[in-house]
Amino acid sequence: MAWTAPYESKYLRVDPASRRFQVNRKVYTDPAIFEAEKHKLLYKSWLYLGHVSEISKPNDFITRQLIDKNLILTNSRDGEIAAFINSCPHRGAIICREHKGSRKSFSCPYHGWTFKNSGELQTQNAPYGYEEGFNASGAYDLFRVPRLETRGGFIFVNFDANSISLDDYLGAAGDRIDMMADHSADGLEVIGGMQEYYINANYKLMCENSYDGYHLEPTHGSYIEYQMSMMKGLTPRPIEGNGRSLDNGHGCFELNIQAGRPIAQWLPVWGEDARVMIAERKVELLERVGAERGEQIAEWHRNMVIFPNTVMNDQQTILIRSFIPVSYNQMIVRAWPLGPANEAPELRRVRLQGALSFLGPGGFATPDDVEMLELCQRGYEMGGLEWNDVSKGFRPEENTANDKDIWNNELQMRAYWLQYDRVMSAGS
């Protein structure tokens, strides 16, 4: 779309003549907007739940909180993947209390109702007193999350039975997920050590932060200095990069920096053994997926936001982050590192080294992001100042799907906010 006239809604204010794009700070501070978001947006979007490697064998299961709901994600005895609400249809108790395991059926600890891992009610423990055919309609089976689809081994769910398919929802972002899956002919696996932490800020701030090239130098100066010390022995190359709007509010920023990737980008500090192994990986990659796509996968770091609360980073490691809002000003962040299944121990070591130094609550960068987001949230809650500015690089003719700009402008964030406005302003 091209902007020809000023636009204003409850959430956005856009003035093409002065090239201003602003977001109302109430989207971070108003509890009523947060409640509306749950129903209009979060429960109607495709939300990341897990990766197939976490439930790779029949009867494997994990439990996981998503927005308000605790879910059981199962690989059934027949090998079907499904997600269920972890609450007994009888009186509501949480049924499964473990984080993960292997089980053919789940028994409620309260009255003993037992369910197959495909969701069907198997026994009410003491079934007398119930009418014949009591559960003929399946109303007392575990409540199944209406939609579950995968892309490249990544499992997403949607609570809206009428939603468009995951592939249509992802649009141009889908191919970037495929590029992650392409890292390995053997598929990817989640590496142990999921990180889970609180941030006292609205979850949308973490999305904005995740593909914000503009903040890197001021916020992460101390990390960049550390990274420079890691790059001894490399000739620095000029930084190239793009910000991209993808479809349906998704976006990314991508950089060709030399931060080290065990898929194909070696750092001298990793030593000679790693250099040889990484060179072999790159040859295998280029043969398998073709030279052009292979170079894209090997040399570029990508931070991608899948609207509205998932981040899929392809950097020092593949890292998936899911932002679970607790309230308008509090979120839980969950982060899972992934690497190729059957990765050589030496490459797994450098992968985790790279991930640990930058990412995560004990890293050299994430804690500073957290500090910034909490400062922002405090700033908004003072009230009085109504609008956030997201104008950097704004062109009235820019497109919110499949447009491109330099890496440290804010095109990708505008794509997010326009999708947010479309969803939240509809029918109100």
Next chain:
Amino acid sequence: MTLAELDKPTMQRVLTRLAVEDFLHAEAALLDAWDIDTWLTLFLPDCQYEVLPTSVEPNPDLSSTSTLFLIGDDYERLTQRVLRMNKKTAHVEYPHSKTRHIYSNIRVLREDAESVTAAANFVTFRTKNKITTYYPGSFEVILARTESGFMIRRKRIALDLEALIPQGKVSIFL
């Protein structure tokens, strides 16, 4: 200490424990004073400083080369961490938070001529932006006996948490 350690002569046992306690109390005092440059001098060049992940059951075989730890530093990365935490651009700790390290239940697990392995329970309080959070857990240290006294070969910290809720981060030294 293990029950077997209790069979050792009381005087030797107690003296080792007191020496370890003195060392660890001094170590904690350096951290609470944010004298992290001096704190770093307590570590050997082949040291490990580790904070185990909260999502995995602690066990002695866990390694930061195959599992994502919260912190898995060798001497080089620990030095970089100390350098960073002295900078104004380490925003999360600017200005430095107030911390209070409380060590207790200090036990000598093993000792020989070269080193002493000891364990302790701890709770560390962190106050920043008028909010106080705390980190409960235990740690194991391997202390090498050197000419200048104990030096740390390894400090491995296990938090009694299922997630960093509400702490959010491990930006202080535990």
